[in-house]
Amino acid sequence: MPGWFLFSIAALVFWGITGVTQKLSTNHISTEFSFLGFAAAFIPVAVLIGTAFRVDLNLGAGVFLLGALGGALNGLGALTSFAAFEAGGKSSIVIPIVSAYPLVTVLAAHFLLHEQITPRHWAGIILAPVAAWLLSRGESGEETHR
């Protein structure tokens, strides 16, 4: 089994657990407060990584900004998903739209990074967001956010 697949499953498991912890968190505090706590916890993770592994921050301004853009894109996406619900979006419509986000990555990777996609992978790529949407539809219509 390829290493990238095992790491993908590890990411899936960690992020999957956060679906439960985030729900438990927002049972007690607002989504904004929860996001602040979530973001603050990334600091000790970064310190731990910097202590245990080799981290090179001499990247040059361009690459550093590209990397920091990742945190901004990810965090802003979380805030806009919360905002969609608060603006009156029904979960039955917002969830399938938001679940389609990997398709943006797939299309960009295919056309910009020129990644080749096999027919078998295309089948999995199309099935995955449908599965994620169905899984995210709780009995009360609540969504599992990243």
Place this chain on the structure above:
Amino acid sequence: MPRWLIYSLLTILLWGAWGVQSKLMVDRTSAYTNQVVFTFGLALPAGLALVSKRRFQARNAARGLVYAAATGLLGGLGNVAFYMALESGQASVVAPLTALFPLVTVLLALVVLKERLNRGQLAGLALALTAIYLLST
């Protein structure tokens, strides 16, 4: 266009772009460095959350923050695993595969929160396992 739709479309663009940005970064540096730099970028959305009127709204702040911090710790570890997957895997395969994380959430909710699976979630479970199989090679 309704505001909720604009926010929803923004979300798929932001998260979708993050997948490509991550691939571009792991081609230039290690997964560990990438995660550390990612943390700096969280300052922007955290700043936006800080200007919200509900920034410190809580029924039980201590308990809520413990769970929020756990979300951050696990999310950070998930990110590192995601970057490591991207080091040798294609973004077009890794992104949809890791997006199946609600599979674990649903299974945990079943065990920890004692929630029940509806028919749609059972169908999603079967589709998720099929998608994982298709994307595994």
